[in-house]
Amino acid sequence: RTTSREGYRHYQSDPDLCRSCPLLSRCTSNAKCQKTITRHVWEDCKERQDAHRLTEWGKAVYKRRKETVERSFADAKELHQYRYARYRGRDKVQAQCLLTAAAQNIKKIALMAA
Numbered sequence: 001r002t003t004s005r006e007g008y009r010h011y012q013s014d015p016d017l018c019r020s021c022p023l024l025s026r027c028t029s030n031a032k033c034q035k036t037i038t039r040h041v042w043e044d045c046k047e048r049q050d051a052h053r054l055t056e057w058g059k060a061v062y063k064r065r066k067e068t069v070e071r072s073f074a075d076a077k078e079l080h081q082y083r084y085a086r087y088r089g090r091d092k093v094q095a096q097c098l099l100t101a102a103a104q105n106i107k108k109i110a111l112m113a114a
Contacts, residue, residue, distance in 0.1 A: 011037045076100050 013035040018024055028035040040046075052058050076082035080100045085093045 007041050009039055009041060011039070072104060076104065080104070 015032055015034045018027070018033045018035065021027070024033060030036075053062060073082070080103060082097075082100055086096055087093060
């Protein structure tokens with residue numbers, strides 16, 4: 001039996017089958033003799049991603065992350081006052097983020113053109 005709740009799925013065993021199981025004491029201590037497993041709906045995707053990340057190629061790409069993605073955030077913090085929001089309110093902070101990203105992209109384009 002499967003039930004859903006806010007992005008989670010609950011799988012429950014059949015108590016009639018579990019009562020006669022010799023491994024019941026190892027599996028669950030539930031008084032109803034029912035095992036419940038809760039998994040997020042994206043758990044399969046997360047497991048596939050973790051398996052992919054642990055391949056040789058995945059390790060190499062993850063290693064380069066600090067030189068590419070993380071470097072971009074570090075530059076934004078150090079060079080574009082990204083450490084703290086200048087303004088208050090979601091729209092104003094979002095505008096600050098977009099302007100910072102635009103400035104970084106213009107710098108990248110200028111470096112490629114040179």
